[in-house]
Amino acid sequence: AQSVAQPEDQVNVAEGNPLTVKCTYSVSGNPYLFWYVQYPNRGLQFLLKYITGDNLVKGSYGFEAEFNKSQTSFHLKKPSALVSDSALYFCAVRAPRSYNTDKLIFGTGTRLQVFP
């Protein structure tokens, strides 16, 4: 069965410092991996995805994520955090095309708090 784990409920970081939001996955075959961000009272916004290719994926708002197959991880990173990055971040996995569904399985979310 596919699953995603976000081990940290909350991550606190000072503005200007690098940030990492962790995600590990479990899926048979090659995964499709996604990061989404949710601001208060808003829907989910797509940040980036990994399907295949380079392990370092660049996305919106200066975010990037590193796919590590041996560690089954897909951590979200940003070199310099902004207060406006404070939000709820979700990692998601989708089964490979060979499966009969393309639903997203979401992690429990990590609240990122960036302090001035």
Place this chain on the structure above:
Amino acid sequence: DSGVTQTPKHLITATGQRVTLRCSPRSGDLSVYWYQQSLDQGLQFLIQYYNGEERAKGNILERFSAQQFPDLHSELNLSSLELGDSALYFCASTPRLDGEQYFGPGTRLTVT
């Protein structure tokens, strides 16, 4: 703005009632997904339609049903509502089946 629209934004209703949530996907997107976000269950996939046909089903209760119309908009029908159905309901669409999903702003349902 993702291009996915959902109405209504908020809905307050009583237990036992029935409601309909509406979603319009991004122009040209054939696939529509429904998700439920609640405090205890997190984000859960409910159901997916592709070009009018049901494609995948998730943790959707028998009291819930959905459909996608020829103009590709979708409706999620929730009946015999219970307090535990209070949640945010999101619709998403995608231009291709292996691509990212674009989410609407959601409908917040409160069952009293």
